[in-house]
Amino acid sequence: MSAQLTDHELLQLFRLPEEREKAYTNLIRKYQEKLYWHIRRMVIHHEDANDVLQNVFIKVWRGLDQFREDAQLFTWMYRIATNESLTYLEQQKKRATTSMELIPGGLEDRVEREKGFDAQKLEWKLQLAIQQLPEKQKIVFNLRYYDELPYEQMSEILETSVGALKASYHHAVKKIEDFILNH
Amino acid sequence: MKNRNPHIQEELKKISQAVANLPVNIPFDLPESYFDAFPARMMAKIREEMTASEELEQLSPLLAGLKKKTIFEVPEGYFDSLELKRLEKEAIVLPMYEKSMDQKPASQIEQYSGKLVNLNRWTAGLKWVAAAVFTGLLLGTFYLTTRTVEPSLEEFAPIAGTEMTQKVDSLPFSEEALAGFLDGTEPLPEENFTLLENLQGESLVNADFSDLKFREILQEIPDAELEAFVTEVPESTNMN
Numbered sequence: 143m144s145a146q147l148t149d150h151e152l153l154q155l156f157r158l159p160e161e162r163e164k165a166y167t168n169l170i171r172k173y174q175e176k177l178y179w180h181i182r183r184m185v186i187h188h189e190d191a192n193d194v195l196q197n198v199f200i201k202v203w204r205g206l207d208q209f210r211e212d213a214q215l216f217t218w219m220y221r222i223a224t225n226e227s228l229t230y231l232e233q234q235k236k237r238a239t240t241s242m243e244l245i246p247g248g249l250e251d252r253v254e255r256e257k258g259f260d261a262q263k264l265e266w267k268l269q270l271a272i273q274q275l276p277e278k279q280k281i282v283f284n285l286r287y288y289d290e291l292p293y294e295q296m297s298e299i300l301e302t303s304v305g306a307l308k309a310s311y312h313h314a315v316k317k318i319e320d321f322i323l324n325h
Numbered sequence: 326m327k328n329r330n331p332h333i334q335e336e337l338k339k340i341s342q343a344v345a346n347l348p349v350n351i352p353f354d355l356p357e358s359y360f361d362a363f364p365a366r367m368m369a370k371i372r373e374e375m376t377a378s379e380e381l382e383q384l385s386p387l388l389a390g391l392k393k394k395t396i397f398e399v400p401e402g403y404f405d406s407l408e409l410k411r412l413e414k415e416a417i418v419l420p421m422y423e424k425s426m427d428q429k430p431a432s433q434i435e436q437y438s439g440k441l442v443n444l445n446r447w448t449a450g451l452k453w454v455a456a457a458v459f460t461g462l463l464l465g466t467f468y469l470t471t472r473t474v475e476p477s478l479e480e481f482a483p484i485a486g487t488e489m490t491q492k493v494d495s496l497p498f499s500e501e502a503l504a505g506f507l508d509g510t511e512p513l514p515e516e517n518f519t520l521l522e523n524l525q526g527e528s529l530v531n532a533d534f535s536d537l538k539f540r541e542i543l544q545e546i547p548d549a550e551l552e553a554f555v556t557e558v559p560e561s562t563n564m565n
Contacts (some may be wrong), residue, residue, distance in 0.1 A: 145542070163368060170364040182353060192359075199367050222523070240405055257354040265352040285532055288349065290330045312340055319341040 147172075149215040166206075170199060173216065174202055176289065177223045183272070183284045184227040186252035194230050198223045217298045224281060224299060249273040264322075271321035275314050282307055284313040500555070507543060507551070 145176045147155070147168060155165035177198060182191040201222050209218060253259065253266070260266050272280055282298065285291045293304040300307070329349060337345040382389040505511030543551075 158386040167364045167368055170367050174360055174363055196367060196370060198331050199372060265348045265350055268347050290333050315344050319343050322343060
């Protein structure tokens, strides 16, 4: 089976019981990297990103039979990944407040604890700058800056108007510029 | 450096030249061959996860089609607070508390303020032993103070021996009269009852000395005792 199959072809195969697993394996291969990095930029640690990515693909498997093709498969999966990441972060925050352990909390701390972190390097400084942004601006910036998604697609994923997304992106870039120049 | 979408790069430059010049690569580390192995691991996990639901689908498509979400509701935040309350109350807190005493700051130790139960079985059992002993003493005292007992022959033993000899010595019967009375051939002489009345205050003679009763009492005295008595007092006082 070719990895070049379109989303429509993959969905057709998925609905055939004998092809179901093969079709889904191809779907995973096709989207795993994009979804992983989208999640990783939000949760920072690999182990967390791995957990969230697995949850995403389980949800996609469960929901794929009911998926309506009037929406883009990729957009739908991105929305699931975004929501799963936010839920995961929220759960970790709650756990940190109810737990007696002192869990180092901030996402900035997480970046600093990553292997190879070097505050002098621009790519790490950019990551620190991104963690200063409000959640929505952070997602908008990542989708536009790293994934280079068109605003229309972002609008579907985040269920926000294109105008609002453009404004968010503008604010996010300005805040990052300010951080880079002053740190 | 990755080639950027020209349209997006142009947009970025208009907003911030400094940010447009930043590297696009992500510096995070990734385990080797992670993406090569991920699809197979993911499918294995999906098979594992799906076993129960697919089994239900085969057994009852109707049940499988129902939403698993429970219809019951709990107050908001209930489960968040429940865990903490449970930890405070359960005895399991004790070993945790003891183990962490040296590590935790005082402010955290104070959080373990729930009921602490001593898990030493012997110490816990002692209170039951004490309760059992106390109950036994109470019941024993009650029994001894309230029982009514018929005096037994054994209780007459002290007076059936030496004391009995002294009592009988003081009685105004002749030996022949006593032997006849014991054989049942002769009643006690009537005048002797008058003398017996003067002996009030003595434990033996306070009893009912009607003919029949007195015989019954004497019959309870063993023969050997009576023979010994007769031997010891050969010249018994003649009451007359």
